[in-house]
Amino acid sequence: MAVVRYLVDDVEKAIAFYTENLGFGLERSMGPAFAIVSHGDLSLWLSGPQSSGARPMPDGRQPEPGGWNRLVVTVDALEPEVERLRQAGLSFRSEIVTGPGGKQIVLDDSAGNPVELFEPA
DSSP: OEEEEEEOSOHHHHHHHHHHHSOOEEEEEETTTEEEEEETTEEEEEEOTTSGGGSOOTTSOOOOSOOSOOEEEEOSOHHHHHHHHHHTTOOBSSOOEEETTEEEEEEEOTTSOEEEEEEEO
């Protein structure tokens, strides 16, 4: 099983985003600090501001949501999935891009973390 940690500003909103929109299941919730959701062999740790994963680094840098590193969720049919998620009011960073391996689009989760939806060629 692969594990990814995302910093989020609101754990409950992040749980709702992943379970209601992307088919993740809630494995564990520890109040506003932390939760684990899963999708197939992926375990996603959602770390809120009160979690140990959000503590400042020794050099003073503060971990925060966002950036461009992302998890990838494979879908069977990208266009209908994008339309469904747009209808739900989700925010996309890009339009669908087609390459030699397939099609992809990047959307933001409830905290601004990127999630790539990918349809293999």
